[in-house]
Amino acid sequence: MCSTALADGPWEFDAKEPGYGPGASMWDVLPSDAPRQGSLPREYREASKAELDSRILAAKAELGERLVILGHFYQRDEVVKYADFVGDSFQLAQATKTRPQAEAIVFCGVHFMAETAEMLSGPEQRVILPNLAAGCSMADMADLDSVLDCWEQLEEVYGKEPDAQGRVPVIPVTYMNSSAALKGFCGERGGIVCTSSNASAVLKWAFERGQRVLFFPDQHLGRNTGKAMGVPLEQMPMWNPNKELGGSDAQTLRDARVLLWHGFCSVHKRFTVGQIKAARERYAGVRVIVHPECPMEVVDAADESGSTDYIRRAIESTTEPTVFAIGTEINLVQRLANENPQHTIFCLDSIVCPCSTMYRIHPGYLAWVLEALVRGEVLNRITVPEQVATHARVALERMLSVLPPAVKASPAKLGPA
Numbered sequence: 001m002c003s004t005a006l007a008d009g010p011w012e013f014d015a016k017e018p019g020y021g022p023g024a025s026m027w028d029v030l031p032s033d034a035p036r037q038g039s040l041p042r043e044y045r046e047a048s049k050a051e052l053d054s055r056i057l058a059a060k061a062e063l064g065e066r067l068v069i070l071g072h073f074y075q076r077d078e079v080v081k082y083a084d085f086v087g088d089s090f091q092l093a094q095a096t097k098t099r100p101q102a103e104a105i106v107f108c109g110v111h112f113m114a115e116t117a118e119m120l121s122g123p124e125q126r127v128i129l130p131n132l133a134a135g136c137s138m139a140d141m142a143d144l145d146s147v148l149d150c151w152e153q154l155e156e157v158y159g160k161e162p163d164a165q166g167r168v169p170v171i172p173v174t175y176m177n178s179s180a181a182l183k184g185f186c187g188e189r190g191g192i193v194c195t196s197s198n199a200s201a202v203l204k205w206a207f208e209r210g211q212r213v214l215f216f217p218d219q220h221l222g223r224n225t226g227k228a229m230g231v232p233l234e235q236m237p238m239w240n241p242n243k244e245l246g247g248s249d250a251q252t253l254r255d256a257r258v259l260l261w262h263g264f265c266s267v268h269k270r271f272t273v274g275q276i277k278a279a280r281e282r283y284a285g286v287r288v289i290v291h292p293e294c295p296m297e298v299v300d301a302a303d304e305s306g307s308t309d310y311i312r313r314a315i316e317s318t319t320e321p322t323v324f325a326i327g328t329e330i331n332l333v334q335r336l337a338n339e340n341p342q343h344t345i346f347c348l349d350s351i352v353c354p355c356s357t358m359y360r361i362h363p364g365y366l367a368w369v370l371e372a373l374v375r376g377e378v379l380n381r382i383t384v385p386e387q388v389a390t391h392a393r394v395a396l397e398r399m400l401s402v403l404p405p406a407v408k409a410s411p412a413k414l415g416p417a
């Protein structure tokens with residue numbers, strides 16, 4: 001996973017393994033007629049940076065208000081610079097709704113984000129993922145069949161009846177990093193979607209309605225959030241989808257408040273307590289901020305944890321020159337370091353670890369889909385079957401109604417383009 005080999009020519013990987021990349025799910029299986037990435041036309045593979053730049057800018061200018069480009073913070077700078085909005089997952093979901101006049105939303109992020117944009121955008125709008133192989137390996141760690149199987153087993157243990165306060169036995173909560181099918185699963189069963197920026201507000205929402213929560217796919221975000229809310233670790237057992245009763249026993253499940261799916265992010269899993277100790281030894285007074293997808297010991301050893309936008313705001317709102325050690329994806333850390341030269345900012349992991357699926361979006365793909373739009377062709381359109389989207393929208397709208405405090409103040413950061 002940790003390689004910068006994708007940086008210059010991600011198409012070399014697409015050519016070897018055509019089709020969706022990790023995290024690319026639609027009904028959690030690849031339908032035979034689903035679009036596949038295939039190889040990028042040679043003219044885009046061989047174009048120089050300067051040529052791609054002028055072609056992208058020309059296509060953007062030609063499309064004007066008919067186009068909006070959304071970019072996640074982890075995108076490389078060569079892509080972020082074209083985005084109209086740059087933000088974390090929550091902000092980008094919100095931003096989807098801010099340009100109803102745009103015919104095309106080009107999403108420079110990963111597949112689950114584009115799927116979400118598709119479900120939240122208007123019926124006439126087209127959502128495009130420049131490289132269909134840009135997925136998320138964590139999102140792939142929970143599939144609909146395994147979650148349905150888990151739900152059946154939980155119903156056998158808990159029954160279906162609410163308690164005296166009217167709370168149902170269990171509320172499903174899916175992290176944004178999941179397929180549309182799982183968002184639909186939650187919407188249909190009184191559940192909700194969360195992002196790293198509103199996870200504790202969402203758990204509070206869920207505990208008002210249920211006795212416990214089934215949280216998937218990221219065990220770390222679930223555990224870190226539950227722990228910060230005072231849920232004891234022994235009441236947050238892991239659900240291993242390959243084991244009967246998830247590897248627990250019925251009594252443990254009955255005592256549980258948060259059931260944690262056995263998923264993780266391979267980028268954030270790399271951060272360790274040892275790295276934090278080393279940073280503290282090297283810089284007295286260093287401020288350590290990590291993403292809540294990091295393991296619990298790492299979050300506990302850090303000074304703060306929060307979403308990608310939390311990290312950005314924490315740095316940008318600090319006026320005194322400060323040393324920051326950051327535990328998240330390198331593109332964001334490097335950009336924050338460049339944009340805030342008054343501070344010393346570095347990544348906790350010295351072996352640079354980019355999100356290799358985010359890296360699949362290269363300016364070559366962006367130029368390719370934008371020039372097609374100018375010709376009136378929609379390439380790499382993301383679609384979600386309506387029977388899935390109907391329920392998934394319910395869970396997403398619930399998510400959007402549970403605002404993280406900071407988002408109230410700043411809906412999405414306007415990009416530099």
Ligand code: 13P
Binds near residue numbers: 087265293
């Ligand atoms: P944010 O919502 O914090 O941007 O996180 C998305 C993500 O995939 C982090 O790995």
Ligand code: SF4
Binds near residue numbers: 135138329357
């Ligand atoms: Fe998925 Fe991790 Fe990449 Fe985020 S950083 S998109 S969780 S693989």
